[in-house]
Amino acid sequence: MVRFLIGIGISLLSAAFGLLVASWVLPDFHLEWGGFLIAVIVFTVAQAILSPWIFNLARKYASAVLGGIGLVSTFVALLVASLFPNGIVIDGIVTWILATLVIWIITALGAWLLPLWWLKERREDRKA
Numbered sequence: 001m002v003r004f005l006i007g008i009g010i011s012l013l014s015a016a017f018g019l020l021v022a023s024w025v026l027p028d029f030h031l032e033w034g035g036f037l038i039a040v041i042v043f044t045v046a047q048a049i050l051s052p053w054i055f056n057l058a059r060k061y062a063s064a065v066l067g068g069i070g071l072v073s074t075f076v077a078l079l080v081a082s083l084f085p086n087g088i089v090i091d092g093i094v095t096w097i098l099a100t101l102v103i104w105i106i107t108a109l110g111a112w113l114l115p116l117w118w119l120k121e122r123r124e125d126r127k128a
Contacts, residue, residue, distance in 0.1 A: 006115070008044075014110025015044045018103035019088070025102065028095040035087035042084055046077035047107075074104040 019040060023031035031039065051073040058069055078100060082088040090096055 010111060010114045011044045011048065011107075012040060013114065014107040015047070015103075016040045017110060018106035019043065021106055022099045022102045026095050026098055028091040029099050030089040030091075032086045032089070035084065038084055039081050039087035042087070043077050043081040046080040047073050050076050050080075070108060071100060071104050074107065075100045078103065 016036075019031055019036075022029045051069065054073050054076070055069045058072075075096070078088065078090070078096070082090055090099055
């Protein structure tokens with residue numbers, strides 16, 4: 001149960017940071033502060049639900065695209081999150097593509113690095 005909650009926390013943190021970075025570096029990516037929390041939650045839930053589903057579809061019908069599953073699920077999760085009012089507004093196809101790349105890279109790095117950091121902190125706490 002603890003691992004599950006830690007995984008949720010890591011997903012929420014990396015999604016929040018990814019959305020913030022995309023809003024800072026992409027001029028046509030607008031993140032409304034009033035809907036930021038909703039956007040992060042919707043994006044995280046959508047990605048958690050869509051990733052395995054898209055993976056299974058690709059494995060069954062298009063195995064050549066399995067490497068891009070993270071990108072596809074990030075794009076679809078962004079699309080779903082942008083449907084909610086007062087959250088994310090993305091203008092232009094180039095911004096959609098760049099936002100997908102930026103958020104995918106940050107969430108992938110977060111999912112990889114945050115557990116390592118957290119485990120290191122716990123190990124140091126146990127030694128003390």
